[in-house]
Amino acid sequence: MAAGCCSGGCSSSKPPVDKTYRRILWAALAINAGMFLVELVAGAAAGSVALQADAMDFLGDAANxxxxxxxxxxxxxxxxxxxxxxxxxxxxxxxWVAGQTAWNAIYQTVPQAEVMGIVGALALAANVGCALMLYFYRHGDANRQSVWICSRNDAIANLAVLAAAVGVFGTGTGWPDIIVAAIMAVLSVSGAIQIIRQAWAELRFIPTPAAAE
Known part of the structure; x- marks a missing residue:
């Protein structure tokens, strides 16, 4: 019966709550919410689509x-x-990032490289810290894996933002910023596909109450 299945560890049973993991999630939530505000303001002030894209990533991660x-x-x-x-x-x-990238490419916006570098370095430190905290919790169900993928992608994206800042400073054009934002858009979409596939697979193989009886 259903009760017997769950007592044996069926997929619908509730797992034990890892208190350390819960504390890590709260810390990551606070860091990402704070960095969203910082990058949103800095990205608008500097005219950087890469910083604005990273700010949206921070917002999405905070919600996640x-x-x-x-x-x-x-x-x-x-x-x-x-x-x-x-x-x-x-x-x-x-x-959304892809749309903003196309907009900046059309209008040839040149961001402030100095602001990009400073804020990008701060964001990199925040994301590397979150990724390190979550590294040992990267395996498991789709929900846990999605947390790790978001943190990993953001750390990679911040390295790219720093590279874009150097490129903008060296070339005096906005193309490095646009290229990096495009890469971030691809990372977001590919990560989304990976998460959705695993989540959908888990939902398909979870037994219904009728099947469990």
Missing amino acids: YAISLLVLGMALQWRARAALIKGVSLGAVGL
Whole structure:
């Protein structure tokens, strides 16, 4: 019966809550929310689409950490559904970044390289810190994997933002900023596809109550 299945560890049972992981998620949520505000203001002031794109990533990650905290300890089906929502939101961020990148490419906006470098370095430190905290929790269900993928992608993106700042400073054009923003858009969409695929696979193989009886 269903009760017997769950007592044996079926996929719909609730996992034990890892208190250390919960604290890490709260810390990552605070860091990402703070960096979203910093990069949003700095990106607008500097005219950098790469910084604005990274700010949207921070916002998306803050929301993802909040969702992960909400479903932490819930049954697999709820964690998989949360991962599915996060995958869709990450893909939406990627498409928004692609649109902003195209806009800046058309109007040839030249951002302030100094601001990009300073804020990019701060964002890199924040994302590397989050990625290191989450590294040992990168395996598991789709929800947990989605948290790691977002943190990993952001650390990579910040390295690219710093490279863009150097490129803008050296060339005096906005093309390095545009190229990096395009790469960030691809990272977001590819990460979203990976998350959605695993979440969908988990949802497909979760037994229904009728099947579990």
